Amino acid sequence: MEFIKPGINIDFIGKRTIGYLISAILIATSLLTLLILGGPRYGIDFAGGTLVQVRFDREVSIAEVKAGLDELSMTAPTVQSYGPSEENEYLVRTGEALATGDDFSERITEALATSTGAEAQIRRVEMVGPQVGETLREKALLALFYALIFITIYISGRFELKWMVSAVTAGVLILAVYLFSLIGVSIPVLILVALMASLLLFWQLHLRYAMGAIVALIHDVIITVGIFTILGKEFSLPIVAALLTIIGYSLNDTIVVFDRIRENFRRYARRGTAENINRSVNETLSRTILTSVTTLIVLLCLFFLGGDIIHDFALALIIGVLVGTYSSVFVASPILLVLGGEAVAVRQEVSSDSAA
Numbered sequence: 001m002e003f004i005k006p007g008i009n010i011d012f013i014g015k016r017t018i019g020y021l022i023s024a025i026l027i028a029t030s031l032l033t034l035l036i037l038g039g040p041r042y043g044i045d046f047a048g049g050t051l052v053q054v055r056f057d058r059e060v061s062i063a064e065v066k067a068g069l070d071e072l073s074m075t076a077p078t079v080q081s082y083g084p085s086e087e088n089e090y091l092v093r094t095g096e097a098l099a100t101g102d103d104f105s106e107r108i109t110e111a112l113a114t115s116t117g118a119e120a121q122i123r124r125v126e127m128v129g130p131q132v133g134e135t136l137r138e139k140a141l142l143a144l145f146y147a148l149i150f151i152t153i154y155i156s157g158r159f160e161l162k163w164m165v166s167a168v169t170a171g172v173l174i175l176a177v178y179l180f181s182l183i184g185v186s187i188p189v190l191i192l193v194a195l196m197a198s199l200l201l202f203w204q205l206h207l208r209y210a211m212g213a214i215v216a217l218i219h220d221v222i223i224t225v226g227i228f229t230i231l232g233k234e235f236s237l238p239i240v241a242a243l244l245t246i247i248g249y250s251l252n253d254t255i256v257v258f259d260r261i262r263e264n265f266r267r268y269a270r271r272g273t274a275e276n277i278n279r280s281v282n283e284t285l286s287r288t289i290l291t292s293v294t295t296l297i298v299l300l301c302l303f304f305l306g307g308d309i310i311h312d313f314a315l316a317l318i319i320g321v322l323v324g325t326y327s328s329v330f331v332a333s334p335i336l337l338v339l340g341g342e343a344v345a346v347r348q349e350v351s352s353d354s355a356a
Contacts, residue, residue, distance in 0.1 A: 008282050008285065009278070009279070009282050010282055010285070011278060012278055012281045012282070012329055012330065012333070012334075013274050013277055013278040013281070013333070013334055013337060014274075014278070016330065016334035016337070016338075019326075019329075019330030019331065019334065020330075020334075022330070023219060023223075023327075023330070023331060026223045026226070026323075027219065027222050027223060027226070029226060029230075030222050030223055030225060030226020030227070030229070030230075031222065031226065033226055033229050033230050034225070034226065034229055037229060040225060040228070040229050040235045041229065041232065041233070041234050041235065042133070042137070042234065042235050042236075043234035043235060043236035043239075044093070044126050044127075044128050044133070044236070045128060045133065045136055045236040045237045046133050046134075046136055046137040046140070046235060046236065047095070047128075047130075047133050048095065048097060048128050048129055048130035048131075048132065048133030048134070049093060049094055049095040049096060049097060049127075049128065049130075049133075050093070050094050050096060050097060050098040050125070050126070050127045051091060051092070051093050051124070051125070051126040051127075052091070052092040052093075052108060052122065052124070052125050052126075053082060053089060053090070053091055053092075053122070053123040053124040053125075054089070054090055054092065054108070054109075054112060054120050054121065054122055054123060055087065055088060055089045055090075055120070055121045055123055056088040056089075056090075056112075056116060056118040056119065056120055056121075057088070057118055057119040057121075058088065058118045059088055060088065060116040060117075060118050061116075062079045062080075062081075062090070064115050064116040064117075065079045065090055065092070065112060065115070065116065066079055067115040068108075068111040068112040068113075068114060068115030068116065069092060069108075069111070069112075071111045071114070071115070072107060072108065072111050074092075074094045074096070074098070075094055075095065075096040076094065076095065077092055077093065077094045078092070078093045078094070079091070079092050079093075082308060083308045088118075089123065097127055097128065097129045097130065098127060104125065105122040105125060108120070108122060109121070109122060136237065138187040140237070140240040141187055141188060141191050142177075142187065142191070143240065143244065144191075144221065144240070144243060144244065144247070145177070145191045145194065145195070146174070147244055147247055148195070148198075148214055148217060148218070148247070149170045149173060149174060149198065150170065151210075151213065151214065151217070151247070151251060152166055152169070152170060152198070152202070152207065152210040152213075152214055153166045153167050153170050155207075155209050155210040155213045155214075155255075155258075156207045156209065156210040158255075159209040159210075159258055159262060160206075160207060160208070160209055160210075162205070162207060165205055165207070166207060166210060169198070169201050169202075169205065169207075173194050173197065173198055173201075176194065176197075177190050177191070177194050195218065198214070199211060199214065199215070202214070203339075208335075208336055208339045209258055209336070211335065211339065212254075212258075212331075212332045212333070212335040212336050212339075213251060213254050213255075213258070213332055215331065215332070215335055216250060216254055216324075216327040216328065216331045216332035216335070217247050217250055217251060217327075219323075219327050219331050220246055220247070220250050220320060220323045220324045220327050221243055221246065221247065223319075223323050224243065224246060224316060224319045224320045224323055225243070227319050228312075228315075228316060228319070231315075233312050233315070233316075234312065236312075238310070238312070238313045239312060239313065239316050241313070242313050242316035242317050242320065243316065243320070245317060245320070246316070246317065246320030246321070246323075246324055249295070249320065249321060249324055250320070250323075250324030250325075250327060250328065253288055253291065253292075253324060253325065253328040254327075254328045254332045256284050256287060256288070257280060257281060257284050257288075257328055257329075257332065257333055258332075258333075260280040260283055260284050261276065261277055261280040261333065261336065263280075264276045264279055264280050264283075273336075273337055274337055277333055277334070277336060277337055280333070281329055281333050285329075288325060288328060288329065289325075292321055292322075292325040295321050296318065296321055296322075299314050299317050299318045299321065300314075300318065302314040302317075303315060303318060
């Protein structure tokens with residue numbers, strides 16, 4: 001059975017303005033949400049503090065749980081239900097890094113049993129100091145930044161044979177971030193400035209494929225983070241892992257399309273740039289959709305059947321796969337056309353390959 005008929009020719013490039021408008025609205029909404037809320041909602045990993053997951057043998061109220069916590073002199077604890085209501089589980093959070101010694105679980109269990117009249121069972125205890133949380137947050141940002149930078153080296157080398165130029169550019173950016181971080185400049189500010197500088201350098205150095213891929217990846221990460229923030233989800237180390245996975249997935253899809261674009265410029269040099277790019281997107285459309293659908297089936301199984309621990313991780317990947325599939329078609333490929341001069345650049349590359 002053919003999912004997409006051969007020879008299909010949807011005018012994706014002709015409708016790129018609609019795609020840009022949709023992306024602009026999603027990015028603006030994401031950034032505005034982050035600005036209004038003062039950034040994403042950090043979990044214990046990044047914000048620091050103590051988290052306790054507790055289960056009761058019968059239904060209890062949040063007020064009863066808080067009453068028991070007051071006896072332990074916890075600083076501004078928050079209590080929320082966790083998982084299915086019939087399991088009677090709650091998450092207790094406090095911004096204070098408590099000393100979780102051997103008797104910590106026992107003291108909480110006794111206090112909660114007294115205030116609720118129900119048997120309490122401690123399921124999980126996590127404690128992260130504020131300094132450790134800040135360090136983890138900075139390292140997570142650096143991990144995302146380094147992933148994007150090293151991707152530019154690969155893309156530029158593979159598609160434009162500019163290994164040295166891209167490597168030197170990436171090295172300068174990484175060194176600049178490192179040196180400025182030593183003098184106490186905020187890591188988030190550094191990453192933002194470095195990304196803007198990298199896009200400007202890619203433009204000046206005519207690293208078109210790299211710029212197309214990186215803009216699409218930044219697009220995917222911003223929208224995923226924005227939707228996650230709108231939904232009120234917490235950011236933790238597993239979510240950072242999900243974002244890195246999204247970058248890899250989206251890049252893989254973009255590379256397949258770029259490969260076909262380069263191949264079609266070699267085969268059909270007389271075609272116009274827009275026609276070759278649009279034809280390439282259509283020729284890889286079946287592969288793009290089938291890969292995304294099969295990936296989403298697995299992620300949906302994880303989301304609904306994997307339990308609460310990996311629920312948010314699976315949700316982040318679902319959002320990322322959907323946005324990444326969209327960006328491969330409506331963001332990465334049209335950018336090659338917008339930058340101008342792609343056909344000439346590719347034909348020169350083909351001529352160099354043939355001469356070699």
